[in-house]
Amino acid sequence: MELNRAVAVSMAYGPAAGLEIVDALASEPSLQSYHLLPGVRGDLLARLGRLSEARAEFARAAQLTRNARESALLIERARQLSAAGSADDSKG
Amino acid sequence: MATSDIHCTIDAVWRMESAKIIAVLARIVGDVELAEDLAQDALVIALERWPEAGVPDRPGAWLMATAKHRAIDRVRRDVSLERKREELGRELEMQQGTNGAEFDATLDNDIEDDLLRLIFTACHPVLSTEARVALTLRLLGGLTTGEIARAFLVSEATIAQRIVRAKRTLAAAHVPFEVPGEADRAARLSSVLEVIYLIFNEGYAATAGDDWVRPALCEDALRLGRILAELVPNEPEAHGLVALMEIQASRLRARVGPSGEPILLFDQNRARWDQLLIRRGLAALARAEKLGGACGPYTLQAAIAACHARARTPEETDWARIAALYDALAQLTPLPRRGVEPRGRGLDGVWPGSGA
Numbered sequence: 001m002e003l004n005r006a007v008a009v010s011m012a013y014g015p016a017a018g019l020e021i022v023d024a025l026a027s028e029p030s031l032q033s034y035h036l037l038p039g040v041r042g043d044l045l046a047r048l049g050r051l052s053e054a055r056a057e058f059a060r061a062a063q064l065t066r067n068a069r070e071s072a073l074l075i076e077r078a079r080q081l082s083a084a085g086s087a088d089d090s091k092g
Numbered sequence: 093m094a095t096s097d098i099h100c101t102i103d104a105v106w107r108m109e110s111a112k113i114i115a116v117l118a119r120i121v122g123d124v125e126l127a128e129d130l131a132q133d134a135l136v137i138a139l140e141r142w143p144e145a146g147v148p149d150r151p152g153a154w155l156m157a158t159a160k161h162r163a164i165d166r167v168r169r170d171v172s173l174e175r176k177r178e179e180l181g182r183e184l185e186m187q188q189g190t191n192g193a194e195f196d197a198t199l200d201n202d203i204e205d206d207l208l209r210l211i212f213t214a215c216h217p218v219l220s221t222e223a224r225v226a227l228t229l230r231l232l233g234g235l236t237t238g239e240i241a242r243a244f245l246v247s248e249a250t251i252a253q254r255i256v257r258a259k260r261t262l263a264a265a266h267v268p269f270e271v272p273g274e275a276d277r278a279a280r281l282s283s284v285l286e287v288i289y290l291i292f293n294e295g296y297a298a299t300a301g302d303d304w305v306r307p308a309l310c311e312d313a314l315r316l317g318r319i320l321a322e323l324v325p326n327e328p329e330a331h332g333l334v335a336l337m338e339i340q341a342s343r344l345r346a347r348v349g350p351s352g353e354p355i356l357l358f359d360q361n362r363a364r365w366d367q368l369l370i371r372r373g374l375a376a377l378a379r380a381e382k383l384g385g386a387c388g389p390y391t392l393q394a395a396i397a398a399c400h401a402r403a404r405t406p407e408e409t410d411w412a413r414i415a416a417l418y419d420a421l422a423q424l425t426p427l428p429r430r431g432v433e434p435r436g437r438g439l440d441g442v443w444p445g446s447g448a
Binding site: 009013067 | 297303352353354396409411412414415417418419421422
């Protein structure tokens with residue numbers, strides 16, 4: 001619930017506000033292996049332009065999910081960010 | 093009619109009628125396991141007779157009558173059920189009639205109550221959540237052990253054992269076959285709602301396996317939810333749950349791409365959302381709110397789903413309202429579980445779309 005709230009807040013009031021909620025959740029022990037947490041965190045980081053952190057989060061989420069389709073989607077998002085990240089790097 | 097057609101017919105009738113039959117029998121014999129065995133006997137008789145004699149005009153009624161006769165025979169015969177027989181005897185005396193027709197009529201009037209008793213029994217807190225889910229799908233959803241096993245990606249033997257154990261647990265704990273009293277009704281209803289929503293979620297965003305969605309499980313859960321809401325029409329959260337499932341199910345077609353890949357909320361073609369299900373969902377939501385349930389957890393989640401359903405484009409979404417609804421939801425959730433997502437709530441929710 002809190003995770004969805006974070007996303008809703010980020011849509012209404014910007015990704016930084018959402019990230020605050022997510023970071024507060026990240027310390028929750030019961031959520032350590034919950035794949036949607038890094039998934040959402042990755043998304044918020046990407047929207048804030050923190051691309052390499054975002055990529056790492058998507059990769060972690062892909063490892064945590066037990067669903068093959070979900071995993072493929074998360075890997076694809078990490079891959080897209082690699083491409084975007086290297087484009088940024090080349091711009092210097 | 094070819095034998096295979098008749099078997100299809102029997103399957104379909106069974107899927108629709110088995111819950112009622114088991115519910116009525118459970119009340120007669122006072123034991124869920126025996127009730128299911130006797131109901132199965134009636135199914136076997138149908139499988140033997142219908143291919144030769146043809147399918148009766150009212151196959152559901154035929155199955156019910158056959159099963160009831162077997163149950164009543166069993167009660168009359170079985171000495172160990174003496175006590176139950178006395179109860180039946182008393183009931184018949186109270187009805188001031190001892191002929192079979194009046195007896196049947198008495199039973200028919202109570203089918204809805206029996207169904208409700210069966211739902212509460214299958215979702216009894218003495219059982220583990222896994223056991224409640226399996227037993228509910230089996231007894232109320234009319235699914236075979238194999239179907240449940242495939243849906244949850246475990247072996248048929250595991251599910252069979254889970255169901256047998258669950259029935260034994262109910263018997264050992266002397267769980268009465270009844271609708272809970274006022275004192276624990278709220279807690280017991282919330283267990284029922286939880287089981288139905290778990291079934292829905294496993295269909296909506298599978299926690300494991302190769303397929304992301306399993307629409308058949310969603311349909312089973314929706315069917316159970318609609319039945320429940322009719323049986324307890326004054327419970328706002330029952331309507332709230334139906335609303336939530338209807339609106340989420342409206343997106344099923346749009347959530348999966350041509351090769352089975354998930355499509356997130358922002359990227360979905362909203363023209364593919366099922367408007368009939370959305371209308372049904374919004375109507376159920378209105379009903380829940382009218383009954384004073386606006387602050388219940390399922391009704392709140394349905395209200396969030398409704399915000400998405402009403403937005404023609406992702407940009408039109410009323411995010412401030414959604415954030416406020418999540419705030420209200422966070423207030424409700426008991427502290428130990430705060431922040432913990434319900435199992436199986438997958439990538440949909442409000443996770444923003446992939447990429448720009």
